[in-house]
Amino acid sequence: xxxxxxxxxxxxxxxxxxxxxxxxxxxxxxxxxxxxxxxxxxxxxxxxxxxxxxxxxxxxxxxxxxxxxxxxxxxxxxxxxxxxxxxxxxxxxxxxxxxxxxxxxxxxxxxxxxxxxxxxxxxxxxxxxxxxxxxxxxxxxxxxxxxxxxxxxxxxxxxxxxxxxxxxxxxxxxxxxxxxxxxxxxxxxxxxxxxxxxxxxxxxxxxxxxxxxxxxxxxxxxxxxxxxxxxxxxxxxxxxxxxxxxxxxxxxxxxxxxxxxxxxxxxxxxxxxxxxxxxxxxxxxxxxxxxxxxxxxxxxxxxxxxxxxxxxxxxxxxxxxxxxxxxxxxxxxxxxxxxxxxxxxxxxxxxxxxxxxxxxxxxxxxxxxxxxxxxxxxxxxx
Amino acid sequence: xxxxxxxxxxxxxxxxxxxxxxxxxxxxxxxxxxxxxxxxxxxxxxxxxxxxxxxxxxxxxxxxxxxxxxxxxxxxxxxxxxxxxxxxxxxxxxxxxxxxxxxxxxxxxxxxxxxxxxxxxxxxxxxxxxxxxxxxxxxxxxxxxxxxxxxxxxxxxxxxxxxxxxxxxxxxxxxxxxxxxxxxxxxxxxxxxxxxxxxxxxxxxxxxxxxxxxxxxxxxxxxxxxxxxxxxxxxxxxxxxxxxxxxxxxxxxxxxxxxxxxxxxxxxxxxxxxxxxxxxxxxxxxxxxxxxxxxxxxxxxxxxxxxxxxxxxxxxxxxxxxxxxxxxxxxxxxxxxxxxxxxxxxxxxxxxxxxxxxxxxxxxxxxxxxxxxxxxxxxxxxxxxxxxxxxxxxxxxx
Numbered sequence: 001x002x003x004x005x006x007x008x009x010x011x012x013x014x015x016x017x018x019x020x021x022x023x024x025x026x027x028x029x030x031x032x033x034x035x036x037x038x039x040x041x042x043x044x045x046x047x048x049x050x051x052x053x054x055x056x057x058x059x060x061x062x063x064x065x066x067x068x069x070x071x072x073x074x075x076x077x078x079x080x081x082x083x084x085x086x087x088x089x090x091x092x093x094x095x096x097x098x099x100x101x102x103x104x105x106x107x108x109x110x111x112x113x114x115x116x117x118x119x120x121x122x123x124x125x126x127x128x129x130x131x132x133x134x135x136x137x138x139x140x141x142x143x144x145x146x147x148x149x150x151x152x153x154x155x156x157x158x159x160x161x162x163x164x165x166x167x168x169x170x171x172x173x174x175x176x177x178x179x180x181x182x183x184x185x186x187x188x189x190x191x192x193x194x195x196x197x198x199x200x201x202x203x204x205x206x207x208x209x210x211x212x213x214x215x216x217x218x219x220x221x222x223x224x225x226x227x228x229x230x231x232x233x234x235x236x237x238x239x240x241x242x243x244x245x246x247x248x249x250x251x252x253x254x255x256x257x258x259x260x261x262x263x264x265x266x267x268x269x270x271x272x273x274x275x276x277x278x279x280x281x282x283x284x285x286x287x288x289x290x291x292x293x294x295x296x297x298x299x300x301x302x303x304x305x306x307x308x309x310x311x312x313x314x315x316x317x318x319x320x321x322x323x324x325x326x327x328x329x330x331x332x333x334x335x336x337x338x339x340x341x342x343x344x345x346x347x348x349x350x351x352x353x354x355x356x357x358x359x360x361x362x363x364x365x366x367x368x369x370x371x372x373x374x375x376x377x378x379x380x381x382x
Numbered sequence: 383x384x385x386x387x388x389x390x391x392x393x394x395x396x397x398x399x400x401x402x403x404x405x406x407x408x409x410x411x412x413x414x415x416x417x418x419x420x421x422x423x424x425x426x427x428x429x430x431x432x433x434x435x436x437x438x439x440x441x442x443x444x445x446x447x448x449x450x451x452x453x454x455x456x457x458x459x460x461x462x463x464x465x466x467x468x469x470x471x472x473x474x475x476x477x478x479x480x481x482x483x484x485x486x487x488x489x490x491x492x493x494x495x496x497x498x499x500x501x502x503x504x505x506x507x508x509x510x511x512x513x514x515x516x517x518x519x520x521x522x523x524x525x526x527x528x529x530x531x532x533x534x535x536x537x538x539x540x541x542x543x544x545x546x547x548x549x550x551x552x553x554x555x556x557x558x559x560x561x562x563x564x565x566x567x568x569x570x571x572x573x574x575x576x577x578x579x580x581x582x583x584x585x586x587x588x589x590x591x592x593x594x595x596x597x598x599x600x601x602x603x604x605x606x607x608x609x610x611x612x613x614x615x616x617x618x619x620x621x622x623x624x625x626x627x628x629x630x631x632x633x634x635x636x637x638x639x640x641x642x643x644x645x646x647x648x649x650x651x652x653x654x655x656x657x658x659x660x661x662x663x664x665x666x667x668x669x670x671x672x673x674x675x676x677x678x679x680x681x682x683x684x685x686x687x688x689x690x691x692x693x694x695x696x697x698x699x700x701x702x703x704x705x706x707x708x709x710x711x712x713x714x715x716x717x718x719x720x721x722x723x724x725x726x727x728x729x730x731x732x733x734x735x736x737x738x739x740x741x742x743x744x745x746x747x748x749x750x751x752x753x754x755x756x757x758x759x760x761x762x763x764x765x766x767x768x769x770x771x772x773x774x775x776x777x778x779x780x
Contacts, residue, residue, distance in 0.1 A: 001387050001454055003686045009383070069383050258778055278774035279767070285778065286702045293679035293699075294672075300385050316672045368672070372664035377671045379641030 003296070009069060015050055016077040024081030026346045032084050037162060038206040039084035047085060048117030056095040061108065062115035068237065072244035072299035079248025082353055084205060086120050086159035092241045093158075094121025096234035097167050101184050102223040124154030124168035124210050125231070132362040134169070134235065135179050135228060139212065141170035146219040148172070150185060150193075150212040158360075160208030161198025163189065168210070172225045184227040185217050192216075203353040229307065236314040239361050240298035243321045246357045247295045249350045250288050250325055253332040256347050257281060260336055277335060284328045291324035312374055315367035322364030325354035385682070387454070395458045402466035405431050414467040415642060416745065417715075417752035419590060422505065422547040428469045429476075429502040438471045439500045441625075443484050446496045453688040457681065464634025465641075474506040474544075475499045479552045481625055482569065482618050486610035495571070509539040509553035509572075509596060510619070517768050519554070520563040520616065524598060526555035526570055528605065528612075533557075533570060535578075535601040541762075545581045545594040548574050558613050569615035571607040578602070586758075588751035589731045623764065630763075631707035633678045639714040640671060646721045646745055657721060670713045677706050701773045705766055708759040715756040719749045726750040 005013065023043060032040035047053060052074055057063025064070075071092065078087065095114055098107050098121075113119035130136035139152025150170050160166060166187045174181030189196050193215040198208045224230065258281060261272030271277055298317035304310035329351040333340040340347050358364060371377070387395065403411075410424045420428075432438040433447075440459060442448035451459065463470060471477075480499050483491055498504045515522040524537025535555060545551065551572050558566030572579070578601040584593045610618060644667075647658040657663050684700040691697060719726050725742030726749045733740065740747055760766045774780045 001385060001391065001682065001686060003383055003385075003683055005383060258780070261780060272780040275771070275774075278778070278780045279770040281778055281780065282705075282770040282773045285698070285773065286706055289680055289699045289702050290673065290676040290706065293676045293683060296383075296683070297385075297675065297679050300383065316675055319669070319672045320676050368665050368668055369661070371672070372661060372668040376640070376644075376664070376668045377675050378637050379644045 013073045020077045020081040044085045054115030057111040061111035068299040068302040075241045075244040076248040079245035086162045089122045089159035090120045093123040101230040122160040122163035124157040126155045137171045139170040141172045148217045150215040153211040157208045182228045183225040184223040186221040203356045237302045240302040243295040243298045246321045253350045257332045287324035287328045294320040315371045318367040319364045322358040398462040402468040406468045411467040417748040426502045433501045453685040457685045461634040504549045507545045507548035509551045511541045531605045533603045535598045539596040542594045542596045564616040567615040569609040569618045588754035631703040698777045715753040719753045722746045722749040
């Protein structure tokens with residue numbers, strides 16, 4: 001057992017960290033956010049050049065075959081920078097779905113384009129009443145010759161407005177919440193019958209509403225006609241990635257708060273000299289270290305092949321990250337006082353991002369309920 | 383990064399698991415599982431079994447019976463011991479006074495005390511806290527005056543755990559009243575049979591008798607019982623307190639408690655269903671399990687890091703082990719009590735020594751006393767508030 005990074009992982013970490021330090025200062029990010037796309041295409045090119053877009057793919061496909069730990073390294077750094085570019089949507093979700101759920105020919109054709117920065121992806125899975133249930137799919141896929149015709153709508157598709165192709169779930173058979181009969185399709189957002197409305201999210205990223213009105217999908221764009229277990233694995237990997245991103249964001253909030261406690265003076269001395277604030281910042285540290293531990297656990301367990309063990313571990317991590325981030329984030333704002341409330345200062349932006357992460361792919365309570373239903377983590381099973 | 387244990391580590395874990403579950407008498411392990419107090423004989427029996435294998439003092443220098451284990455082995459040893467409900471070696475002996483004597487004592491003192499301490503031929507207790515010196519330990523006033531080849535000790539210690547069992551006490555005493563607080567303290571070993579020592583029990587709210595007051599009235603202590611140098615006792619005390627970094631989280635104990643809670647929750651009913659199927663109960667338990675898993679990972683991070691850190695340096699994560707570990711232990715005793723339901727109410731120590739049947743299921747009797755008793759874990763060894771002071775200063779630089 002060891003927690004050391006391999007030589008390759010260390011080099012990856014160095015290069016991503018350098019990118020964030022050099023290119024993703026808070027003031028620089030503010031400028032990127034004002035670009036028409038809501039992110040900076042020049043940064044997308046840089047992320048491409050560093051080679052990060054090929055993370056999940058084998059080297060024959062232009063990637064470097066990264067796993068959970070590599071993903072966590074990149075995402076933690078991106079969390080520190082609050083990266084705006086559609087990396088998570090394109091590589092972690094899109095790339096993951098291609099890798100795990102698409103036919104080899106499709107993967108072979110698309111992965112090099114993703115890795116080369118030529119193809120941005122998004123994943124539509126939320127519907128009006130589905131909340132966090134990936135099996136609650138009412139969008140329909142009707143067989144039509146060798147392809148399908150899709151009808152329905154997908155909500156809050158992260159970076160759906162930037163995507164060149166949208167991967168989405170639609171029901172090929174079964175009833176509304178059945179686990180069987182959920183297909184995975186690739187839709188070109190410019191094709192007839194697709195309507196797309198992009199908008200900013202609370203944390204300054206982008207999302208889109210997608211409606212599908214008799215949208216024809218050719219056989220080549222049917223990735224999988226019964227995909228739920230594979231999608232669940234990709235979502236588990238995505239949750240692990242979000243956990244790492246949240247840890248990066250939490251670390252910045254902790255650093256900013258400590259810096260503020262040491263420099264802000266009231267009553268003639270630094271406010272960090274007051275015991276009530278010292279103890280509260282220690283509790284923030286506890287929350288951060290517990291979250292970091294579970295993000296590591298998630299990174300490793302994301303590759304677990306036993307689905308129930310994997311999902312329990314990922315749920316446990318999502319619970320810890322949700323609880324820790326909420327506590328640490330609220331305290332970070334409170335300890336800053338008025339300046340923490342402003343849009344101009346950084347800490348609020350980190351707070352908003354971790355708050356949104358809790359709402360993605362199941363909040364802390366949803367995952368706690370899942371974990372409880374499946375006997376918890378220790379001792380005898382229920 | 384690899385969270386799996388190596389083949390050798392797994393073999394060691396299995397060896398430890400087998401040993402703790404077969405060599406330590408079932409009757410003793412059952413008491414630990416139930417939270418029932420151990421007798422002096424129980425503790426000594428368990429420690430001698432461990433010591434016969436060289437496993438009572440793995441943290442000591444090898445020449446005095448230590449094991450030179452890797453941090454991972456130490457972790458596995460503790461985890462398996464705690465999960466098996468095996469009593470830990472007497473902490474006063476093996477993780478407190480033993481390492482101090484091994485580090486700072488002279489050769490004669492080591493020969494005289496270390497083998498007997500490892501084998502629990504001497505049962506030690508700790509004389510640190512005083513009525514006026516709890517969190518502010520350095521303000522202690524029990525004084526030791528040098529008269530020829532003796533110290534004359536006068537004063538009072540309090541919260542002295544298991545003083546009623548102890549053969550010897552290791553004490554912090556003031557030897558230089560004129561010096562700055564921390565610089566006038568010495569570390570003295572005192573035979574409890576010396577005339578002038580009185581032990582008076584303090585009954586805690588759970589009805590237990592663990593802690594005591596110890597009074598010293600002109601107690602004569604041979605000067606050779608001074609550990610190290612006079613007035614350097616505060617340094618030795620800091621060494622002692624900083625010694626145990628990872629076992630302090632007691633993750634293995636908490637795992638054993640969770641297993642117990644789940645076992646009992648299958649026997650107790652809430653309406654038509656056993657409690658183990660009650661969603662609200664399971665979610666409360668799962669919330670603690672998540673925190674415990676995180677703490678276990680935090681501990682493993684510290685363990686893995688220990689190989690690389692210079693001596694004396696501390697991984698920031700290690701500072702949270704006691705803070706979080708104590709709260710988790712308390713939450714689990716709370717849940718254990720909730721599982722039992724109304725049968726937590728009878729105060730059954732009332733029946734000790736009488737030939738009367740217990741009321742309700744056997745497992746119910748200690749649930750409430752254990753809950754009450756475990757409030758101590760966030761108080762002893764430096765309260766959680768003192769821990770926060772230390773972390774704020776040492777780790778956060780506030």
